[in-house]
Amino acid sequence: NAGVTQTPKFRVLKTGQSMTLLCAQDMNHEYMYWYRQDPGMGLRLIHYSVGEGTTAKGEVPDGYNVSRLKKQNFLLGLESAAPSQTSVYFCASNRAEANYGYTFGSGTRLTVV
Amino acid sequence: AQTVTQSQPEMSVQEAETVTLSCTYDTSENNYYLFWYKQPPSRQMILVIRQEAYKQQNATENRFSVNFQKAAKSFSLKISDSQLGDTAMYFCAFIPPGANSKLTFGKGITLSVRP
Numbered sequence: 001n002a003g004v005t006q007t008p009k010f011r012v013l014k015t016g017q018s019m020t021l022l023c024a025q026d027m028n029h030e031y032m033y034w035y036r037q038d039p040g041m042g043l044r045l046i047h048y049s050v051g052e053g054t055t056a057k058g059e060v061p062d063g064y065n066v067s068r069l070k071k072q073n074f075l076l077g078l079e080s081a082a083p084s085q086t087s088v089y090f091c092a093s094n095r096a097e098a099n100y101g102y103t104f105g106s107g108t109r110l111t112v113v
Numbered sequence: 114a115q116t117v118t119q120s121q122p123e124m125s126v127q128e129a130e131t132v133t134l135s136c137t138y139d140t141s142e143n144n145y146y147l148f149w150y151k152q153p154p155s156r157q158m159i160l161v162i163r164q165e166a167y168k169q170q171n172a173t174e175n176r177f178s179v180n181f182q183k184a185a186k187s188f189s190l191k192i193s194d195s196q197l198g199d200t201a202m203y204f205c206a207f208i209p210p211g212a213n214s215k216l217t218f219g220k221g222i223t224l225s226v227r228p
Contacts, residue, residue, distance in 0.1 A: 033215070040122070042204060042220040050213060058215065090158065092216075099146045099165070099208070102216055104158035 002026050006091050006105035013081045013112045021076040021108050023091030029103070030096045032074040033058075034066060036087040037107070043090065049074055081112045115140045117207050119219035126195045127227050133180075134190045134222050136205030142166075145209045147181070147188045152221070153201040161203070164188065192224075200226045 004025045013019055023032065030051050035043040045058030049068040063085060065077045074093075078085060088109050092102035116139045126132035138147070149161040164172045164181050171179050176193045192199055205219040 035218075040220055042117075042119075042218040044218075045215055048215060088156065092158075096212060099163075099210065101146075101148050101150075101160045101163060101206075101208075107156045107158075109156075 004105040010109050017081050018079050023074045025093040029093035031094050033092045034076045035090045083112045086112045115217050117219035119222050121222050123223045125225045131193045136188045138207045142209040148206040149190045150204045151201045195226045197226050
């Protein structure tokens with residue numbers, strides 16, 4: 001049982017380059033999320049989606065875009081990477097009833113040089 | 114807006130001893146859910162324990178238990194018989210009910226278990 005799968009697991013980008021992080025879940029969850037984790041900051045919500053074709057901004061959305069064209073996939077894009085976007089990115093999903101917590105992917109460590 | 118505070122950035126405990134990790138939160142909601150997540154060096158986020166605010170009884174999962182004080186808005190995690198595998202970062206998290214609610218995390222605490 002795969003759960004939530006993130007690709008890639010590691011990536012190094014040069015400033016100004018673009019990339020897309022892919023998140024795929026096989027649990028038929030309605031809701032999906034992208035968080036970033038930075039030392040001393042905990043996990044902060046970037047964007048989220050409450051269903052196929054929907055997206056919404058979270059706490060720290062600037063510099064990122066997302067798309068949810070298929071229910072099982074949630075893509076996070078960086079159009080022009082900046083060193084401030086060096087972070088560990090986590091995707092998560094849950095069914096509409098969120099009271100059982102989220103299921104997380106294993107994270108993507110992104111370094112922007 | 115809800116906030117979650119973990120004021121201790123680091124803690125250390127001897128193997129086989131008991132340790133308590135603190136968490137406080139702020140909300141105007143009466144019903145909500147609280148979680149502790151564990152993040153070992155592998156980076157995977159693992160759900161440790163969950164508490165429903167309307168339940169008086171403190172949640173327990175094997176060696177992990179919580180002390181939930183609703184009036185004080187406190188939600189501490191107790192780890193009994195600490196094991197080396199408990200070495201990890203621990204995050205406290207909060208979510209109110211509702212279709213568009215999102216999980217809010219504290220900043221985390223790094224726990225080291227000494228052999």
